[in-house]
Amino acid sequence: xxxxxxxxxxxxxxxxxxxxxxxxxxxxxxxxxxxxxxxxxxxxxxxxxxxxxxxxxxxxxxxxxxxxxxxxxxxxxxxxxxxxxxxxxxxxxxxxxxxxxxxxxxxxxxxxxxxxxxxxxxxxxxxxxxxxxxxxxxxxxxxxxxxxxxxxxxxxxxxxxxxxxxxxxxxxxxxxxxxxxxxxxxxxxxxxxxxxxxxxxxxxxxxxxxxxxxxxxxxxxxxxxxxxxxxxxxxxxxxxxxxxxxxxxxxxxxxxxxxxxxxxxxxxxxxxxxxxxxxxxxxxxxxxxxxxxxxxxxxxxxxxxxxxxxxx
Amino acid sequence: xxxxxxxxxxxxxxxxxxxxxxxxxxxxxxxxxxxxxxxxxxxxxxxxxxxxxxxxxxxxxxxxxxxxxxxxxxxxxxxxxxxxxxxxxxxxxxxxxxxxxxxxxxxxxxxxxxxxxxxxxxxxxxxxxxxxxxxxxxxxxxxxxxxxxxxxxxxxxxxxxxxxxxxxxxxxxxxxxxxxxxxxxxxxxxxxxxxxxxxxxxxxxxxxxxxxxxxxxxxxxxxxxxxxxxxxxxxxxxxxxxxxxxxxxxxxxxxxxxxxxxxxxxxxxxx
Numbered sequence: 152x153x154x155x156x157x158x159x160x161x162x163x164x165x166x167x168x169x170x171x172x173x174x175x176x177x178x179x180x181x182x183x184x185x186x187x188x189x190x191x192x193x194x195x196x197x198x199x200x201x202x203x204x205x206x207x208x209x210x211x212x213x214x215x216x217x218x219x220x221x222x223x224x225x226x227x228x229x230x231x232x233x234x235x236x237x238x239x240x241x242x243x244x245x246x247x248x249x250x251x252x253x254x255x256x257x258x259x260x261x262x263x264x265x266x267x268x269x270x271x272x273x274x275x276x277x278x279x280x281x282x283x284x285x286x287x288x289x290x291x292x293x294x295x296x297x298x299x300x301x302x303x304x305x306x307x308x309x310x311x312x313x314x315x316x317x318x319x320x321x322x323x324x325x326x327x328x329x330x331x332x333x334x335x336x337x338x339x340x341x342x343x344x345x346x347x348x349x350x351x352x353x354x355x356x357x358x359x360x361x362x363x364x365x366x367x368x369x370x371x372x373x374x375x376x377x378x379x380x381x382x383x384x385x386x387x388x389x390x391x392x393x394x395x396x397x398x399x400x401x402x403x404x405x406x407x408x409x410x411x412x413x414x415x416x417x418x419x420x421x422x423x424x425x426x427x428x429x430x431x432x433x434x435x436x437x438x439x440x441x442x443x444x445x446x447x448x449x450x451x452x453x454x455x456x457x458x459x460x461x462x463x
Numbered sequence: 464x465x466x467x468x469x470x471x472x473x474x475x476x477x478x479x480x481x482x483x484x485x486x487x488x489x490x491x492x493x494x495x496x497x498x499x500x501x502x503x504x505x506x507x508x509x510x511x512x513x514x515x516x517x518x519x520x521x522x523x524x525x526x527x528x529x530x531x532x533x534x535x536x537x538x539x540x541x542x543x544x545x546x547x548x549x550x551x552x553x554x555x556x557x558x559x560x561x562x563x564x565x566x567x568x569x570x571x572x573x574x575x576x577x578x579x580x581x582x583x584x585x586x587x588x589x590x591x592x593x594x595x596x597x598x599x600x601x602x603x604x605x606x607x608x609x610x611x612x613x614x615x616x617x618x619x620x621x622x623x624x625x626x627x628x629x630x631x632x633x634x635x636x637x638x639x640x641x642x643x644x645x646x647x648x649x650x651x652x653x654x655x656x657x658x659x660x661x662x663x664x665x666x667x668x669x670x671x672x673x674x675x676x677x678x679x680x681x682x683x684x685x686x687x688x689x690x691x692x693x694x695x696x697x698x699x700x701x702x703x704x705x706x707x708x709x710x711x712x713x714x715x716x717x718x719x720x721x722x723x724x725x726x727x728x729x730x731x732x733x734x
Contacts (some may be wrong), residue, residue, distance in 0.1 A: 261728065306711075310666035311703060318688055395565050402567050402670060403685055422571045422674065429575055436568040444563035451559075 173276040191380070194456040201452025204445035209446065211261050211442060218258025225255060237430065244434050247420060256412045257434050263413040264394050264442065266370050267324070272333040272386050279339025280382060284370045286340070287347030300346065305337045314397060317405040327406055331396055339385050346378035380457035389449035391443040414439045476500070485602075498698030503690045509698035512683055517702075519589050520672070520679035523602065524664045526595055530603035531610060531660060534624070536653060539614025540646065547621060554611060561608025567670040570601035574674065587676035598675045602667045606660050610653055618649040647721075654721060657714045658707075665703060 172271060185193075219225065229251060244253035264443040286297040304312075316330035350356065351374065359369050375382075394414075400406035401415025402422075409416070417435035425432060465636050473479040477488060491500060498509035542554035543563045577597060578586040585594050621627065622645055668681030676682075678700060687695035 207482055248689075306708075307661045308666055308703070308707060310669070311700065314669075314688060315696070315700065318691070335672070379483050391563070398565055399567065399670065403673075404689060419569060424566075425571060426579055432571055432575075436572070439568060440560075440564050443565070444559065447559055 157395055171213070175374070176454055187380075191453075191456040195452055197454065198452040200448045201456075204449040207441060207445040208449070211445075212265060214258050215262040215265060218261070219255040224252035245428075245430060247417075247431060253417075253431065253434055256416075256417060258440060260414040260417055260435060261413045261438060261442075263324070263407060263411060263416075264397060264439070267328055267331075267397045267413075268390040268394040268446075271328050271335060271396075274328065274332040275339050275389055276382060276386050280343050280375060282336065283340035283345075284347050284375055287344035288351055288366065288370050288374065290348070291361075294344070296378040298341075301340055302335045302341025304334045307334060309334055310396065310399065313400065314403070314405060319445040322405075324407065324411070325354075327397060327400065331393055335389065335393070338383070338389070340382050342385055343375070343378055346381055347374050350374050351375055360380040384454045384457060387446055387453055391446040391450075394442055394446075395432075395440065418453060464640065476502075476690075479610045493701060498701065499694045501687075501692055501695050503687075503692040503695070513680065513698065514519075514701055515604060516678055516680045516683050519677055520668055520681055523589075523595060523598055523672070523677065523679060524600040524661075524668065527602035527606075527664050527667075530599055530658060531606040532653070534603070535607040535610025536614050538611040538651070540618055540641075540649075542611065542615045543618030543622060544623075544641065551615075551616075555615070558608040558611045558615075561604045561611075564604065566601050566605055566667045567674060569604055569675045570598065570671050573601055574599045589675070589677040589679075594675075598671045598677060599672075602664055602671050603666070606656075606663045606696050610656060610660075613652045613656055617652045619647060621649040650721060654714065654718060657717070658711045660706060661710045665707065 158198070186358060247253055247256070258278045263368045281298060282301070286294045307313055312334050316333055317326065318332065356369055356373060359373055363371070397406055397413060398415030398418065401413045402419045404419065407413040414435040416437070418432065421428070421432035421435065468725075470479075477485055478566070481490070489499065496510070498513070501507045501509055520678060538554045542551045545551050574586060574597060577584050584597055588594050627640060627645055631642050635644075665681070668679060669685050670681075671677075672679040672682035673685055681701070683695065684699045684703075686692075687699065708726065
C-alpha cells in the first residue's frame with residue numbers, strides 16, 4: 152500500500168483557536184444518535200442501483216393498479232378483428248393472438264406476478280421464522296428433529312416438488328402459492344435458526360429470563376427482532392425467485408390458468424409465435440427480467456447495508 | 464368402456480389390488496430398477512423412456528455444467544483481481560443480469576437472434592454439436608452468474624489473507640500467487656455449489672428441452688406431467704432424485720480430495 156499524497160494547504164497560526172475545557176460540555180453528545188436502522192438506511196441510500204430497484208418496484212406496483220384503467224381496455228376481452236397487431240396509438244403494446252390488449256394484460260400480469268411473489272415470500276417468512284426460532288431457541292432434541300424434517304424436504308429439488316404438487320392439487324392462484332411455500336420456507340428457517348442460536352446466550356436474553364419472561368416472549372420479542380436484518384434480505388431475495396417460479400410454471404402450463412394473465416403465460420403464448428411476432432415476447436420478458444433485476448439489486452443493497460461484516 | 468375390458472385392464476396394471484399392496488409391489492419393482500409401464504404411451508415402459516432420452520439430457524447437462532463452471536470461475540477471478548475497476552463492475556453487471564433473466568426467456572431470445580435472424584445455428588433439434596450450443600448457453604447462464612459472484616467474493620477474501628501477503632513478500636510472481644495459492648483456496652465455495660448447480664441444470668432442462676425440441680428426459684417429464692401419465696411422472700422423479708443423490712455424494716467425496724482439512728469421521732459431522 153502506498154501512502155496517499157497529503158494535500159498541503161496553507162496553514163497559519165491564526166487558524167487555530169484555543170478551546171476552553173469545560174466539564175459540562177465534555178459530556179454533551181453533539182451528534183444525533185444513530186440507530187442500527189438509521190445507519191443501514193444511510194448506507195442503503197448511497198447505493199444508486201438499489202434505489203433504482205426501489206423506484207422500479209414502486210412504478211410497477213403503481214402501474215399494476217392503474218395500468219389497465221389508463222389503457223381503457225380490459226385484459227380478457229377477445230377481439231378477433233384486431234389479432235396480432237403491432238404496437239400502435241390505439242394499443243400501445245399491440246394485441247395478442249386473440250386480439251387482447253397487451254398493455255393492459257402486461258399490467259394485469261404485473262399484479263398477479265407481484266402478488267404471488269410477495270405472498271409466497273411472506274408465507275415463507277412466517278413459517279420459516281417460527282420454525283427456525285423454535286428450533287434454534289430450544290436446541291437439543293427439538294432442534295434435531297425439526298431440522299431433520301427441514302433437511303429431508305430441502306434435499307428435494309424445489310421446482311420438481313412444486314411441479315409435482317401442481318399436478319396433485321386443484322389448480323388456482325393459491326395452490327400455486329402453497330406449492331411454492333411447501334419447501335420454500337426452509338431457507339428462511341435455517342437462517343433464523345443460525346442467528347437465534349448465536350443470540351440465545353446473549354446477556355439480554357438472560358436478563359429477560361431473570362425478569363420472568365417466558366420462552367415465547369424471549370423468542371419473538373427479543374430474539375427475532377434482532378435477526379430482522381438477515382430475514383429482510385432473505386425475504387427480498389426470495390421474491391424474485393418466486394416470480395421466476397410462477398413464470399416458469401405458467402410457461403409450462405401448470406401455473407396461472409386462462410383467462411387470468413401472468414407474465415409467464417404471456418411469454419408462453421409469445422414464444423409460440425416468436426417467428427412472426429417477436430415483439431409479443433418483448434413486453435412480458437422485459438418486465439419479468441426488470442422485476443427480478445430490481446428485487447435482486449434491492450436485496451444485494453440491503454445485504455450490504457445491513458451486514459456490518461460486509462462493509463469494505 | 465365395457466366392464467369386462469375395464470376388469471382386464473385393472474388386472475393387467477394391478478389396479479384391483481388394495482392400495483398398500485400396489486404400493487409395495489411398486490416399491491419392489493423400483494428397487495429392481497423397474498418403473499412399470501407407461502399409462503399413456505402403450506407398449507412402452509418407463510425404463511424405455513428413460514433409456515431412450517437420458518443420453519441427450521446427460522450430454523446437454525454436462526456441456527452446460529462445463530460452460531457454467533468455466534465462464535463463471537473465469538469471470539469471478541478476473542473481477543476479483545481487478546477489484547473496483549471497470550472490469551469488475553462489468554463482470555458484476557453481467558452476473559446480476561444473468562441471475563435476473565429467466566432461462567426460458569434467454570432461450571427464446573437466443574433462438575430468435577442466433578437461429579431465426581442470423582441463421583448461424585440450428586433452431587431446434589439435437590443432432591450435432593452446433594445444435595447443443597444454444598440450449599447449453601441458455602441453461603448455463605444463471606448458474607454461471609451465481610458462480611461468478613461466489614468466486615469473486617471468495618477470491619477477494621482469500622487475496623486479502625496473510626498467506627497471500629507472505630507469498631508475495633517471498634517474491635513469488637503474481638501468476639504463481641494467483642493460481643497456486645489463491646485460486647485453490649478460493650474455489651471451495653464453488654465446489655459446494657456443485658450440488659445446487661446440478662439441480663439448477665436438471666430443473667432448467669424441463670423448459671429448455673421443450674423450447675429447443677430436444678427429446679431428453681426433462682421434456683419427457685414435462686410431457687408426462689401435462690398428460691398426467693402417473694407412472695412416468697413417478698419413474699422420472701425417482702430417477703431424478705437418485706441422480707441427484709449420487710451427484711451430491713460425488714461432490715462430498717470431491718471435497719475431501721480437494722481440501723485435506725475436511726475428513727469424514729466420527730467427529731466433525733457438523734459442517
